[in-house]
Amino acid sequence: MTVDERTQQPASPEATLWELHDITKVFPGVRANDGISMVLHAGQIHGLLGENGCGKSTLIKILSGVQQPDSGELRHRGRPVTMATPAAARAQGVATVYQEFSLIPHLTVAENISMGRHPRRRGGLLVDWKAVATGAGAILAELGLDIDPQTRVADLSVAEQQLVEIAKALSQQATLLILDEPTTALGQQEITLLHGLLRRLRSRGVAILYISHRLDEVVELVDSFTVLRQGKVASASGQTRLDVGEIVTAMIGQDVGEHYPKERNATDQVVLTARGLQTATRVRGVDLDLRRGEVLGLGGVIGSGRTEIARALFGADPLTGGEIAVDGRPLRLRGPQDAIRAGIALVPENRKYDGLFFNFAAGPNITMARLGAVRRGLLFDHGKERATAQRYITDLEVTPAAAAKTVNLISGGNQQKVLIARWLFTGSRIVILDEPTQGIDIGAKLAVYRLINELTRAGHAVVMISSDHNELLAMSDRIAIVKHGRVTAIRPADQVSHTDLVSAAEAPHQHPVPADNPLTVSTGESR
Template sequence: MDMNTTPVLQLTGICKRFAGIVALNNVALSVRAGEVMALIGENGAGKSTLVKTLTGIYRPDEGTIELAGQPVRFANAQDAMQAGVTAVHQETVMFDELTVAENIYVGRQPCRGASGRIDWSKIEAEAEKLFERLEVALPVRARVKDLSVAQRHFVEIARALSQDARVVILDEPTASLSQREIRELYRIIRQLRDAGTAVIFISHKFDEIYEVADRYTVLRDGQFIAEGALADITEQELVALMVGRTVKQAYPKADVTPGEVLLSVENLCHPTEFDNVSFELRRGEILGFYGLVGAGRSEVMQALFGLSTQVRGNVRLDGKPVCVTCAADAIKHGIAYVPEDRQHQGAHLTLPILQNITLPILSKVGFFLRGRRAEENKIARHFAEQLELKAAYLTQNVSELSGGNQQKVVLGKWLATNPKVIILDEPTKGIDIGSKAAVHRFIGELVSKGLSVILVSSELPEVMGLADRIVVMHQGRIEHTFNRGEATPEMIVSAASGNELAEDCA
């Protein structure tokens, strides 16, 4: 790729402020045709604001945006799409009841002659050509509500191609995909690059960045920090640019000796999700749960929190039988659950931070009592400081926070219930390395205070680095339980795949 060619997209001196808060300050960025540029930064670094500025949702207060060397100003998202700049977000936004083809051409359906009737056969034929070009087998008459997350991403990419997009922004596209789906997405990204499309790729996973990207741009605290070729920089150097410091210890393990059994689960069963699940959790222990997609880990945790019906089995807490039929029962017994899907299940995005954190303990704070706001502020500030929450003020709506800071709000919300057991389901999914380190440190502090933690994670280094024991699940059953330090990554993955090699090695 000729670095002397004019960039397809170039930003210079971009600034954006919200009520006096500087979100972007003198940001520069460029990407050329046939290039994949990785946009890197911690949560709160300004990536989401920059993407919204690029796609016409926000207008910059200062600075210029150039397409193929010509200055442009986008009045709205439609302007950006017509100019050839489009984004595929982690949380896809489509019409679930419409078909794949209808979603691709919604708002710009071709019509038949003077009759003005929509040419449905042409829409479906054009959609099929797009998927042939992407080498993806996807029925164009399928309802979007019936598609997987990966298939939804492919529909969004097809929609971008249908508009002759010159710049495609992929914002955390692999967060909810399986390894097979991720490899398919890599292939499509390379196909876009080879066809001359400029791609901006946003991810917190360095293996993905090095797999698909050619160059990088680093943002920190809303400012441009550095850019260059990925071939010329190491992962550790990138981390230092992102966080302004070197993260020396990714998984700080608290020096805690687990005590007596706190939670005992015997023969937990569900008709379709899991069968004969039995394990023990000790006081001050981090018990890791690992498994491949469909292993049933999250389903077991949701059952323990009372979110599932038709569950059979015995659960004991502090040696006493407990019956959990709803979330209120779980909270009463001292069990808290931080779900994987923080935006739909973990937080109320349109409520402020302080109300989110105190929501499960309203009976303690008081609904209409004098001094309620002061008590809310006190509790919310305590957990905001402990979790290193980055927010302008505690009355800020959670929707305005970055993904990593939204996760910290959800953590604070459940810790405010003063639980005995906290279940963390993918607690660092989709958050940057700096926020991950803060969450990991806080998990260590929790067990140091006697709290027991169940850690569900798809990141093997995270499970191996933090857990005292690792429960490996496969197709709804516990395949093996490893003590800390006794298993290699190969043994754990082998057990997660249902192979007997792990037991032989152990």
């Protein structure tokens, strides 16, 4: 899918800020970086792209002083440098925002932003807390964030925590800003805000190294990019057009065809009906129908209530009003166990904390929701569990290592497939996927898309939440637009635009649905 026909235009050599020359880093059994060379220019946003395991993380750790190369050279403004520690890298103007948060939850936003650099008073004896709050407020204002500096980080949403991480890095007056998957937890409004900030920083001469699996946003943002594959440079800056299809080919090493391989398997048979759903977690009178073989997308801005609707359908948040029917039969939904027995599954947004047991391998993770099926009388049958796990590992093309390794040691895409395997094992016919491709690479995304097609082809119904609007529009049959915990309209996906997913969620009256449209859902809300 071509997004942009531009050819990369590297900056002039005079603008060179950092050079990586023939960087090699070897760990036991793996050559993570193999002779990588790359140039970063002041006033440019440079993308670093590649599948999980291609060497991106190792390379940014070398730039950040966390690790040192076994061979090769780093040059700053043309001079060789050695950065033995993160503090040495920061002294050279390098600030890194990692995919995993480094915030301290019980401290305030202001305390986190100035951590390790608290301004002092009275000869350095006391922390100047007023200056801490003022400084944090200034950087938050520059980002355009309406976050109280005195708020505890633990009380922020995941998206807000990500933006605080970026504010913390920017407060260091960095000349090189490294962002590792900065938009993973962000919605479209937050992404637009962040990209606007990055463009302003670029205009001030800051060099930005941008790592993201969201290729559609990459081609709209970066000035140049490098693609890694199996620890080597697969495409250096200027060798590949700024085009999604060509980037994917460079990343994977083959033409994968369609970026979003959507199948149309929806039928007219309604398998789930929700009427007037309400919860204490902001779900307010939700009406929707889900059909056999379809993908129903929930679209809207972060905080609109998409995840809360998913949790209500799964019984994770108790209903305070409304009713659900499965196959026309009312469902008494007292908790997740009732949903599981009715064939409803939820793959949560945060697979690390809400989905997987990281100290177990794939087998226990897959069978956990249906232990009775792997018992022999009163005894647990480990052999049956292993056989069950192997069947799903084969069918879903999970890495074979998942049979023996704990799931924290396999990639995000494989983790996601293990979670889906759990619910297939329970016999679930209604699968709710909350951000199913968040934080995984293009190869793993394609595997998830193919798995969604397999589910709908087999007659399963899928509810999908995604903050990646291109993904949501491409992989859904219909999209329910969510605003403040309500479903304001349901339309065929080809009748929904990017603008609808943001502005329609904020002002639905600007995008009325024709009264004779049978897919319109009335919520009783004034239009």
